[in-house]
Amino acid sequence: MAKKLLDPGFLAGKQSKSFKEVLSGSDESKGFPDYRISSIRGMPALWFSEDEFLHLAKPFEFALVGKxxxxxxxLDSIRRFFFNLKLSGDFFVTLLDQANVLIKLSNDLDYGRVLLIVPTLFMVVS
Structure with missing residues (x-):
């Protein structure tokens, strides 16, 4: 990681093509090419646009953290609990740390339903 920070091409987004890009002949890059590099209190910093933040937050649109x-x-008991709720969409449950669990739901109907059923166990992430 430290070598990447010392490499000036790393922050400029210069990287080799993926195996898929080489085989497909695609030159498209899926990242955000124009980073605004700055420093705050002597530490390197990157500035992101609102669109970039929205793009990064999209997978967590209907995410909750169980505390x-x-x-x-x-973890199997928690997953079984959500399976027994008979949610209309898919869900994903994983550990964040010893005390917190990430629950990613696929739609707003399930999101609202879970918040109504167990309101004291969850804090909204997004």
Whole structure:
């Protein structure tokens, strides 16, 4: 990681093509090419546009964090709980750390339903 920070081409977005790009002959880059490089209090910083933030936040549009301050149940138990809710869309449950669980839902109907069923266990992420 430190070598990448010392490489001036790293922040400019210069990188080799992926295997898929080489085979497809595509020259398209899926990143945001124009980063505004700056520094804050002597530390390097990147400035992102609002569109870039929205693009990065899109996968977490219907995400929740389950907080278990005392003892977290087994991950399989949490997944089974959401499976038994009979949600209309897909869901994804994973650990963030010992006390917090990330729950990504696929639509706003399920998002609202989960917030109504268990309002004290969740804090809104997005």
């Amino acid at each position: 278990f301050p005392l003892k977290r149940p087994a």
